[in-house]
Amino acid sequence: MATLEIHDLHVSVEAEGGPREILRGVDLTVKQGETHAIMGPNGSGKSTLAYSLAGHPKYQVTGGTVTLDGEDVLAMSVDERARAGVFLAMQYPVEVPGVSVSNFLRTSATAIRGEAPKLRTWVKEVKEAMERLSIDPAFAERNVNEGFSGGEKKRHEILQLELLKPRIAILDETDSGLDVDALRVVSEGVNRVRETGEVGTLLITHYTRILRYIKPDQVHVFAAGRIAESGGPELADKLEEEGYEAYVKGGATSE
Amino acid sequence: MAAETIPAGSTTDGAIQVGQPTDARLGAIASYDVADFPVPHGREEDWRFTPLERLRGLHDGTAEATGGVRVEVSAPEGVTVETVDRTDPRLGKAGKPVDRVAAQAYSSFEKASVVSVAKETVLTEPVRISVHGEGGTAYGHQVVEVGAFAEAVVVIDHTGDATLAANVEYLIGDGAKLTVVSIQDWDDTAVHAAQHTALVGRDATFKSVVVTFGGDLVRLHPRVVYGAPGGEAELYGLYFTDNGQHQEHRLFIDHDTPHCRSNVAYKGALQGKDAHAVWIGDVLIRAAAEGTDTYELNRNLVLTDGARVDSVPNLEIETGEIVGAGHASATGRFEDEQLFYLMARGIPADEARRLVVRGFFAELVQQIGIPELEERLIAKIEAELEASVA
Ligand SMILES: Nc1ncnc2c1ncn2[C@@H]1O[C@H](COP(=O)(O)OP(=O)(O)OP(=O)(O)O)[C@@H](O)[C@H]1O
Ligand SMILES: [Mg+2]
Numbered sequence: 001m002a003t004l005e006i007h008d009l010h011v012s013v014e015a016e017g018g019p020r021e022i023l024r025g026v027d028l029t030v031k032q033g034e035t036h037a038i039m040g041p042n043g044s045g046k047s048t049l050a051y052s053l054a055g056h057p058k059y060q061v062t063g064g065t066v067t068l069d070g071e072d073v074l075a076m077s078v079d080e081r082a083r084a085g086v087f088l089a090m091q092y093p094v095e096v097p098g099v100s101v102s103n104f105l106r107t108s109a110t111a112i113r114g115e116a117p118k119l120r121t122w123v124k125e126v127k128e129a130m131e132r133l134s135i136d137p138a139f140a141e142r143n144v145n146e147g148f149s150g151g152e153k154k155r156h157e158i159l160q161l162e163l164l165k166p167r168i169a170i171l172d173e174t175d176s177g178l179d180v181d182a183l184r185v186v187s188e189g190v191n192r193v194r195e196t197g198e199v200g201t202l203l204i205t206h207y208t209r210i211l212r213y214i215k216p217d218q219v220h221v222f223a224a225g226r227i228a229e230s231g232g233p234e235l236a237d238k239l240e241e242e243g244y245e246a247y248v249k250g251g252a253t254s255e
Numbered sequence: 256m257a258a259e260t261i262p263a264g265s266t267t268d269g270a271i272q273v274g275q276p277t278d279a280r281l282g283a284i285a286s287y288d289v290a291d292f293p294v295p296h297g298r299e300e301d302w303r304f305t306p307l308e309r310l311r312g313l314h315d316g317t318a319e320a321t322g323g324v325r326v327e328v329s330a331p332e333g334v335t336v337e338t339v340d341r342t343d344p345r346l347g348k349a350g351k352p353v354d355r356v357a358a359q360a361y362s363s364f365e366k367a368s369v370v371s372v373a374k375e376t377v378l379t380e381p382v383r384i385s386v387h388g389e390g391g392t393a394y395g396h397q398v399v400e401v402g403a404f405a406e407a408v409v410v411i412d413h414t415g416d417a418t419l420a421a422n423v424e425y426l427i428g429d430g431a432k433l434t435v436v437s438i439q440d441w442d443d444t445a446v447h448a449a450q451h452t453a454l455v456g457r458d459a460t461f462k463s464v465v466v467t468f469g470g471d472l473v474r475l476h477p478r479v480v481y482g483a484p485g486g487e488a489e490l491y492g493l494y495f496t497d498n499g500q501h502q503e504h505r506l507f508i509d510h511d512t513p514h515c516r517s518n519v520a521y522k523g524a525l526q527g528k529d530a531h532a533v534w535i536g537d538v539l540i541r542a543a544a545e546g547t548d549t550y551e552l553n554r555n556l557v558l559t560d561g562a563r564v565d566s567v568p569n570l571e572i573e574t575g576e577i578v579g580a581g582h583a584s585a586t587g588r589f590e591d592e593q594l595f596y597l598m599a600r601g602i603p604a605d606e607a608r609r610l611v612v613r614g615f616f617a618e619l620v621q622q623i624g625i626p627e628l629e630e631r632l633i634a635k636i637e638a639e640l641e642a643s644v645a
Contacts, residue, residue: 054595054599055599056595057591057595077598077604078595078598078599079598079599079601079602079603079604079607081599082598082599082600082601083601087599088599090596090599093596094590094592094593094595094596095593096593096596096597096610096611096614097611097614097615098611098613098614098615098616098617098618099597099610099611099613099614100614103610104597104600104610107597107602107606107610108597108600108601108602111600111601111602111603111606112600112601143614144596160600164600164601
């Protein structure tokens with residue numbers, strides 16, 4: 001069973017006047033089949049955690065460990081992490097001019113699966129996955145994320161999630177910018193992947209809205225670069241009512 | 256580009272000037288005689304981007320012709336290929352040289368090559384001109400003449416090592432269609448400076464594709480003038496500037512005749528230390544040129560630090576009675592964010608770079624619309640990228 005273990009993770013970014021520590025000792029274990037919601041105020045470091053796990057070069061790990069089934073994730077390059085089964089659905093997916101969605105999907109599926117998917121079954125697989133997410137087939141020939149609306153970008157991220165079948169899925173604010181219909185479509189996509197029982201999910205969100213569609217096993221409150229509190233789904237209800245104030249107070253931000 | 260960042264040391268200071276012929280070009284010299292041009296020193300508007308010391312004396316009269324450039328023409332039936340003397344009346348008809356090196360070439364060549372396609376002849380095969388350098392210095396002159404309503408494709412391939420200054424003239428008859436592909440696939444030691452001037456006849460169509468991959472220094476002047484109304488010119492360019500290479504394309508389209516069209520699209524990728532690409536796009540719409548429709552675009556993709564682009568579109572409009580006039584210039588860095596996104600989907604770094612660069616050129620390659628060339632260009636781009644990864 002795939003297990004992602006994050007232990008005492010410290011991460012800095014290069015800021016004016018020297019490095020600035022954003023993550024200050026994150027401990028978290030996500031197992032295949034589990035769903036963990038990470039909730040926290042703006043600027044608390046949620047995306048930093050997500051990007052650090054995926055290996056974005058902007059983030060310097062200054063301490064701690066991350067392992068996937070005992071393998072040192074931090075020693076892997078970005079593409080190696082992806083091939084090891086770590087998937088990050090980004091808060092702000094990147095536009096890649098001149099690269100078509102269909103070419104991109106096939107290239108990444110080939111990389112992740114270790115061989116080119118058979119063309120016939122692949123075309124069908126993509127077509128069906130796009131249909132399920134209500135993505136217009138014309139998107140296959142558009143350039144990756146170029147000119148996509150916010151909601152279209154998020155759907156495109158979940159399309160990749162469904163096709164690439166990672167072992168650990170990190171969803172960074174996949175719910176933000178979605179209207180109710182899109183939220184439902186996207187949540188259904190995530191749930192289809194979860195129901196396979198093959199993926200451990202780290203669902204990063206600012207709002208509890210998405211938790212009505214995607215039921216977490218555990219909820220963690222993220223504040224000032226670490227997990228301030230963990231609990232069951234009831235913790236989300238508490239946050240819904242009380243907000244993050246209790247966590248932000250007491251100089252919880254790093255400013 | 257997602258973000259149009261301009262790398263340090265690059266310029267993209269385009270200008271649109273209306274009714275103000277302040278551009279250096281307008282007052283500039285045009286002459287067949289090299290003596291009419293002062294030796295450039297590098298501060299002149301026309302020369303400020305060019306490393307004169309790498310021209311091997313083409314600019315100051317010290318480069319002596321030694322031969323060593325082999326020109327071979329292979330042409331299908333219906334084409335006449337001649338080697339002619341300097342006195343041949345077909346020479347110099349498209350226009351005068353506009354800089355000292357072109358004038359030097361005009362003053363120094365001994366024999367010219369003339370390729371002519373008789374009127375109303377439609378070629379089904381391209382004419383191939385191979386210019387192969389064997390290490391020498393040469394001054395060349397080439398004329399391609401296409402009679403009224405004839406249609407032809409000409410592919411000029413430059414390979415090997417040479418120091419070459421040349422003029423190439425395209426004389427396009429009324430209603431004729433000429434496509435010229437000029438490929439600068441030189442060894443990395445070659446120096447090549449040339450003026451390509453097209454004289455476009457009434458309702459004629461000229462398509463130019465300039466592809467520059469090789470050379471230590473390549474400086475080309477693709478120019479278009481219209482002999483009569485209704486002409487159309489499409490100018491495409493693609494360059495891949497590596498380590499230490501200087502590749503300069505200075506375009507000029509002279510709209511002096513009513514109801515003509517021009518469309519320019521040049522794209523370049525740069526990689527490596529001291530790779531330098533220069534693109535100058537001068538379009539002049541003179542007062543008489545009512546009904547002109549023109550657009551020019553230059554995009555550059557800077558793949559690594561240490562490369563420099565100077566991209567200067569320049570549109571001068573002397574009449575308001577036009578259909579359209581526009582320009583765009585952008586220089587973008589190869590984005591780390593794009594690389595990260597692709598790699599985060601399992602794609603290895605070198606493959607991710609390849610995807611992005613291929614994508615950057617793909618649209619242009621398709622637009623060129625010559626299937627045989629498409630494959631060759633894509634293969635060449637791949638090879639350039641391979642070389643950089645290795
Ligand atoms: N280059 C940088 N220089 C200085 N501070 C930075 C830099 N990059 C990120 N930060 C800071 O790191 C902190 C955490 O940012 P992060 O994006 O991880 O927050 P988040 O929890 O995802 O917020 P949101 O809910 O808005 O998405 C923020 O205070 C941000 O301003
Ligand atoms: Mg965030």
